Amino acid sequence: MILAGGEGKRLLPLTNDRAKPAVPFGGSYRLIDFVLSNFANAQYTRIVVLTQYKSHSLDLHISRTWRFSTLLGSYVSSVPAQMRLGPYWFSGSADAIYQNLNLVNDEKPDIVCVFGADHIYRMDPRQMVEYHREHGGGVTVAAIPVPKAQASAFGIIDAEADGIITRFLEKPEDPPTMPGSDDLCLASMGNYVFDTDVLIDAVTPGGLTGLPHDIGGDLMPRLAEQSSARVYDFSTNEVPGQGERERGYWRDVGTIDAYYDANMDLVASVPVFSLYNEDWQVFTYSPPRPPAKLSRGPSGRLPEVSDTLVASSTILSGSIATGSIIGPGSFVSEARLEGTILLPGCEVGQGAELRRCVIDKNVVVPPGAQVGVDREMDLARGLVVSDGGVTVVEKGFRFDSPT
Numbered sequence: 001m002i003l004a005g006g007e008g009k010r011l012l013p014l015t016n017d018r019a020k021p022a023v024p025f026g027g028s029y030r031l032i033d034f035v036l037s038n039f040a041n042a043q044y045t046r047i048v049v050l051t052q053y054k055s056h057s058l059d060l061h062i063s064r065t066w067r068f069s070t071l072l073g074s075y076v077s078s079v080p081a082q083m084r085l086g087p088y089w090f091s092g093s094a095d096a097i098y099q100n101l102n103l104v105n106d107e108k109p110d111i112v113c114v115f116g117a118d119h120i121y122r123m124d125p126r127q128m129v130e131y132h133r134e135h136g137g138g139v140t141v142a143a144i145p146v147p148k149a150q151a152s153a154f155g156i157i158d159a160e161a162d163g164i165i166t167r168f169l170e171k172p173e174d175p176p177t178m179p180g181s182d183d184l185c186l187a188s189m190g191n192y193v194f195d196t197d198v199l200i201d202a203v204t205p206g207g208l209t210g211l212p213h214d215i216g217g218d219l220m221p222r223l224a225e226q227s228s229a230r231v232y233d234f235s236t237n238e239v240p241g242q243g244e245r246e247r248g249y250w251r252d253v254g255t256i257d258a259y260y261d262a263n264m265d266l267v268a269s270v271p272v273f274s275l276y277n278e279d280w281q282v283f284t285y286s287p288p289r290p291p292a293k294l295s296r297g298p299s300g301r302l303p304e305v306s307d308t309l310v311a312s313s314t315i316l317s318g319s320i321a322t323g324s325i326i327g328p329g330s331f332v333s334e335a336r337l338e339g340t341i342l343l344p345g346c347e348v349g350q351g352a353e354l355r356r357c358v359i360d361k362n363v364v365v366p367p368g369a370q371v372g373v374d375r376e377m378d379l380a381r382g383l384v385v386s387d388g389g390v391t392v393v394e395k396g397f398r399f400d401s402p403t
Helices: 033-042 056-064 091-098 101-107 125-135 150-154 196-203 215-225 255-263 376-379
Strands: 002-004 046-051 073-079 113-114 120-121 139-147 155-159 163-170 184-195 230-233 250-252 294-295 304-306 315-317 320-321 331-333 336-342 353-359 390-391
Touching: 002 033, 033 046, 033 056, 033 113, 033 120, 046 056, 056 073, 056 196, 091 101, 101 139, 101 196, 113 125, 113 196, 120 184, 125 184, 125 230, 125 336, 139 150, 139 155, 139 196, 139 215, 155 215, 155 230, 163 215, 163 230, 184 196, 184 215, 196 215, 215 230, 230 294, 255 336, 255 353, 315 336
Parallel strands: 002 046, 002 113, 046 073, 139 230, 294 315, 304 320, 315 331, 320 336, 336 353, 353 390
Antiparallel strands: 113 184, 120 250, 139 184, 155 163, 155 184
């Protein structure tokens, strides 16, 4: 069960018109492709994606992309909020599962994997399931160390040396640190493996938690109190074709700055997260498109491109691009891009200068325009500028003048 129903408010304006898991990433992908690819590579092929907010583009992407052979009962099924139990939406992740327990009852599995839809990482879920079977406990939680300064954004775990979770604190103001470290906390990745009976009891009102809404906020603290939860060390997970530098890589892209930084992780000469692992591929929808083209510009200027991902059907005409990601179907004419992320279908005019910014789908940046160069000018235009100084041009934005 993939949880894909959150609003994604912290990722605005990229989520103004789409669900967070449908946000484009890395030039050619959507955020949800990474978790689904992990399950596909592991040959776990009975998957439901629980959706809710602004889910049209997400539903369309799943229906176009994620088609397994039905011969052996495989499927990826997008499941919207159906109001099966009354006229109300999902009130949280646990409630989303409760309202869709018919899906669990139909399949009758021994174990249910409940994973988030919007993180960037590679993981072999079979190894986590094997750990869960071997060590017992009603639920196993994948975890990773994070700096204490960032820990208040996560569910934080206190665990014994044998892996039994003693406390689960959802986004605590003063998070406890890991034994032997004053700077690191053990954070939940939002990936859970449940015994089916424990999951059903936990999410059912009147059972374990009364009226549970969220897995992290309601279920896990109670399960930890009952010594029914164990922690799985994500750093022990071994993925075929993955280099040692990438082991343990996981990014929560819940904010503009985190989203931008995770994209930038892809463009280094030796990236900390590589898209080029043929043994554990990231799958996505690939419509028929021509190759990318680097050509002389109108003035005869040659393109200069370094540390940049250039997606298919993109034309870079006499442009300079460094440390950038150019989405499919974009056209850039004698412009300068530094640390720029263009989502699909963008057009950048001659003489434009873009620095440390994200340009949403199909935006036209006129000749001579500047984005990410002058913070005050960007704010005066009504653009979003993150705490980390990343400027975002939202979908449908129109520039009034070159400057």
